[in-house]
Amino acid sequence: MQTTTYDAIVVGSGISGGWAAKELTEKGLRVLLLERGRNVEHIKDYVNATKGPWEYPHRGGRTQEMIRRYPVLKRDFPLNEKNLDWWASDEDSPYTEVKRFDWYRGYQVGGRSLMWGRCSFRLSDIDFEANLKDGIATDWPIRYAEIAPWYSHAERFAGIAGSKEGLEQLPDGEFQPPMALNCAEELIASRLTTLFDGKRRLISSRTANLTQPLPGRGSCQYRDACWLGCPYGAYFSTQSATLPAAMRTGRLTLRPFAIATEVLYDRDRKRATGVRVLDAITNDTTDYTARVVFLCASTLNSTWLLMRSATDVWPGGLGSSSGELGHNLMDHHFRVGAAGRIEGLEDKYFYGRRPNPSYIPRYRNLFGDKRPYLRGFGYEGGAGRDGWSRAVAELGVGGTFKDAMAQPGQWTIGATAFGEMLPNHANRVTLDETKKDKWGLPVLKIDCAIGENERLMRKDMATDMAEILAATGVKDVHAFDDEYFPGMGIHEMGTARMGRDPKTSVLNRWNQVWDAPNVFVTDGSCMVSTACQNPSLTYMALTARAADYAVKELNRQSL
Numbered sequence: 001m002q003t004t005t006y007d008a009i010v011v012g013s014g015i016s017g018g019w020a021a022k023e024l025t026e027k028g029l030r031v032l033l034l035e036r037g038r039n040v041e042h043i044k045d046y047v048n049a050t051k052g053p054w055e056y057p058h059r060g061g062r063t064q065e066m067i068r069r070y071p072v073l074k075r076d077f078p079l080n081e082k083n084l085d086w087w088a089s090d091e092d093s094p095y096t097e098v099k100r101f102d103w104y105r106g107y108q109v110g111g112r113s114l115m116w117g118r119c120s121f122r123l124s125d126i127d128f129e130a131n132l133k134d135g136i137a138t139d140w141p142i143r144y145a146e147i148a149p150w151y152s153h154a155e156r157f158a159g160i161a162g163s164k165e166g167l168e169q170l171p172d173g174e175f176q177p178p179m180a181l182n183c184a185e186e187l188i189a190s191r192l193t194t195l196f197d198g199k200r201r202l203i204s205s206r207t208a209n210l211t212q213p214l215p216g217r218g219s220c221q222y223r224d225a226c227w228l229g230c231p232y233g234a235y236f237s238t239q240s241a242t243l244p245a246a247m248r249t250g251r252l253t254l255r256p257f258a259i260a261t262e263v264l265y266d267r268d269r270k271r272a273t274g275v276r277v278l279d280a281i282t283n284d285t286t287d288y289t290a291r292v293v294f295l296c297a298s299t300l301n302s303t304w305l306l307m308r309s310a311t312d313v314w315p316g317g318l319g320s321s322s323g324e325l326g327h328n329l330m331d332h333h334f335r336v337g338a339a340g341r342i343e344g345l346e347d348k349y350f351y352g353r354r355p356n357p358s359y360i361p362r363y364r365n366l367f368g369d370k371r372p373y374l375r376g377f378g379y380e381g382g383a384g385r386d387g388w389s390r391a392v393a394e395l396g397v398g399g400t401f402k403d404a405m406a407q408p409g410q411w412t413i414g415a416t417a418f419g420e421m422l423p424n425h426a427n428r429v430t431l432d433e434t435k436k437d438k439w440g441l442p443v444l445k446i447d448c449a450i451g452e453n454e455r456l457m458r459k460d461m462a463t464d465m466a467e468i469l470a471a472t473g474v475k476d477v478h479a480f481d482d483e484y485f486p487g488m489g490i491h492e493m494g495t496a497r498m499g500r501d502p503k504t505s506v507l508n509r510w511n512q513v514w515d516a517p518n519v520f521v522t523d524g525s526c527m528v529s530t531a532c533q534n535p536s537l538t539y540m541a542l543t544a545r546a547a548d549y550a551v552k553e554l555n556r557q558s559l
Contacts, residue, residue, distance in 0.1 A: 006032040006253070007554075009275050009290040011260045011305065012297035014111025016523040016539045018242030019154070020294040023547035025249040029554075032253045032288055033246070036280060036297075037107030039256040040086075040114065042239040046229030048082050056081055076488060078104050078115075083228055086114055092438040098447035102487035103300065109256055110238040111298065112490070115227045118208040118235055118356065119380065120160045121533035122151050122171040126366065131529050134374050137328060137423035140528045141500045141509035144171065150541035157245075158236040158540065159214050161356075162206030170361045170533070176211045178204045179220075182350035184342050184383035184411050185358045191472040199363045200468060205380060207356035208236035208536075216244060222352030235355070257281050259439060263293060263318055263519060265310035271559070272309075272318075272519045278439060292518045292550050292559055296543065299329075299524035300429055303495040304444050306506075307431050310515070319496060319506040319513045319521075326430055328423040328497055329448045330530045332489035336458050337379060338465035339414025340477035349385060349408060357382050360415065360468070362532050364460060373456040374422065377532045379465060381415025413474060417461035418489065420532040422453050427486075429495055448486040458484075491535055493527035511546040518559040520546045 007029035010020045021033045039045075053059050060082045062074070070090045073079040078087050088105035095103055106112040125144040132139040148171070155174040162175040181189060181204050189202040209220045210233075217233035217240055226235045233240035246252040257280040264273045264287060274289035295302040303326055307317035314320045357380040363369065364376035386409025432445040462479040469477045486492075499505020502514035507526055513519040522543040524535060553559045 004286060004288045006030050006288065006290045008032070008292045008294065008550075009034065009288055010294045010296055011275060012111065012295070012301070012523065013109045013238055013243070013254070014106070014296065014298060014523075015113045015116070015238070015536050016543045017111070017294070017296035018113060018238035018246075019540050019543040020296050020522065020547055021246040021252055022242040023544050024294070024551065025246045025251040027547070027551040028251070029551065030251045030253075031246070032255060032290065034258040034260050034275065034277060035109045035254070035256045036259040037088075037109065037256065039109045039254070040229075040239060042233070042244070043229075043231050046231055049225060049228045049231050072102060073104065075102050076104070083115065093443075094435065094437060095443045096432045096435055096445040098445060099449050100485045101446040101448050102485055103446065103492070104487070104490050105298065105301075109243070109254065113237040114229060114239065116536060117534065118226065119359070119534040120155070120158070120162075120206050120208045120537040122148075122173055123531045123533060123538055124169050124171050126169050127529065127531035127533075130375065130531075131423070136374070136529070138497065138499045138501070138504045138528060141498050141505075147538075147541050147545065150545040151537065153544055154537060154540035158208050158241060159210040159217070160206055160208055160537070161211040163203055165201065165203060165361070167201075167361055169366055173206070175206065179207065179209065179211060179354050179356050180204065181358055182354070182383060183348045184345055184413060187342070187345065188383070188413060188469075188472045188474070189358075192468065195471050196363075199367070200360060202358055202360050205356045205359035209355050210234045217241065220355065222354055224353035224355045226355050259441075260297065260305055261285075261308060261441060263295075263305060263309035263516075264289075265313065265318060265516060267310070267313050270516065272516045278441075280439065283439065291554060292520070294543075294547070294550075295519065295521045296523045299492045299495060300444055300446070302521055302523055302525045303429060304431070306496060306513070306521075314515070318519070319515055321515050322503055322505055324425075324497060324504060325506050326495050327425045327428045328494040329427040329429060329446070329486070329492065330421045330423055330494045330527065331486045332418045332491045332530060332532065333421055333450055333454050333458065333484045333486075334416050334418045334489055335482040335484045336461045336480065337381065337414060337416040338462060338469055338477055338479040339412060340469045340474035342383065342411035342413055342474055345411050358415070364464075371457075371460060373453045375420035375453075375457070375532065377417040377419035377457060377461050379415040379417050381413065383411060383413035385409055385411050413469065415465055417465065418532055418534070419454060419457045419461055420530050421450060421486075423494060423497070423529055424451060427494075450484070450486065491524070491530070493524040493530050493535060496521050496525035497528045498526050499528065510549045511542060520550055522546050
């Protein structure tokens with residue numbers, strides 16, 4: 001008979017949950033890893049990883065039936081037949097939008113670690129100190145020096161390719177050799193070095209793709225098919241990295257199709273005792289007990305779980321005593337930038353399909369620059385040559401047409417900015433008891449919108465990129481703003497923030513719930529601000545740091 005008692009329970013198996021399972025098992029704990037979705041086995045279940053476009057019934061696109069069944073997913077790129085099974089069903093798992101919020105979720109072992117964009121950046125003290133200096137929200141309870149060793153720990157294990165740039169706003173790390181820019185990007189990067197006082201720099205984005213093999217993982221093959229699963233294990237995911245490490249200890253139990261519905265709480269001891277789990281197939285309920293609980297179910301799902309827990313003590317749920325649980329929802333706003341045409345490289349091409357973008361680190365509101373808004377943005381983009389698909393709209397025929405389409409087209413370059421979204425108490429999630437999911441559980445109601453600060457920033461996000469391209473000789477430059485709604489960045493953060501004071505935050509500096517110190521929350525819900533850098537590396541570092549602290553406290557019998 002399977003035991004229901006463990007040293008630790010980890011809820012969620014994505015980037016944070018995989019790291020929690022790895023760190024806790026390697027430190028000697030018997031861990032139960034809960035995942036609400038199905039199992040996905042490394043390599044075996046990457047069923048589309050090596051398919052050609054012609055092998056898909058609809059050439060990898062979307063059908064009218066898919067559009068009908070996925071009203072949210074259809075809003076952007078996730079809706080396609082290549083990896084549809086890795087995105088949560090809008091029908092099975094609905095939610096309520098007070099204002100439009102595009103929530104793209106992955107419910108399977110590995111979560112969105114299978115589909116993430118892999119840009120991996122450290123936050124700096126500029127970011128950790130920003131709230132305090134600006135008088136916004138609440139202060140981060142940690143500073144860069146405290147998390148820097150854990151960034152290094154995460155980078156070495158995950159395998160981050162990147163270049164050391166010596167930038168205060170984008171700290172260097174433990175990098176494998178960077179992925180090379182192509183010739184067009186190198187041209188623009190070299191021209192940029194003499195412009196704007198050298199404050200705007202184009203580099204190869206730091207990415208969780210191996211350029212050198214690690215044990216059990218091969219280096220990147222430049223296929224740019226990461227979102228289908230990598231048979232080589234070349235990009236970091238739960239399947240390729242943290243889950244095998246945890247399994248090797250012999251102390252991990254993985255349970256898919258296990259929906260955590262409540263953190264069990266002992267009001268007398270003021271400690272969690274375990275997690276209540278609903279079997280997604282049979283609808284049976286099981287209570288699992290543990291000395292410590294890690295919530296890593298992704299930002300909104302971890303907060304949903306807290307809101308459903310210990311309601312006999314706090315009507316708003318476990319961690320709600322400050323009044324901040326569910327508030328301060330954030331994302332990165334993007335889909336705004338510029339693009340243009342590069343001349344003079346007609347005899348050049350690029351090799352392979354590099355899976356990472358080029359990157360321009362933040363330069364606004366830094367080192368004496370002052371804009372009519374707070375914080376800043378970075379750019380992700382790239383350059384390439386048009387291929388045969390450019391001809392579809394032209395509907396050409398004949399031999400001349402075929403010869404022309406056998407040649408590469410013009411070089412183009414462009415980028416979209418990713419901007420920081422300020423924490424705002426009014427941006428929140430609550431439980432909608434009037435709407436239920438497939439399993440009869442209440443869904444989340446999401447009320448979130450960008451503010452005036454973001455709207456002002458977006459003007460610079462468009463005009464600055466146009467200015468950069470024009471100054472470096474790019475032709476036919478055009479700025480764009482393709483409209484953004486919160487959630488589209490798939491970087492949802494906040495709703496259970498860290499802090500220095502239990503009266504203004506949900507978690508303390510070690511990611512512990514103030515109201516239940518043996519409950520740790522280390523996914524995006526813990527974030528106090530977003531910075532403008534992609535956040536996943538920070539989740540890895542915070543999770544490893546919290547796991548180390550949790551085990552030390554368990555050994556001291558303090559939890």
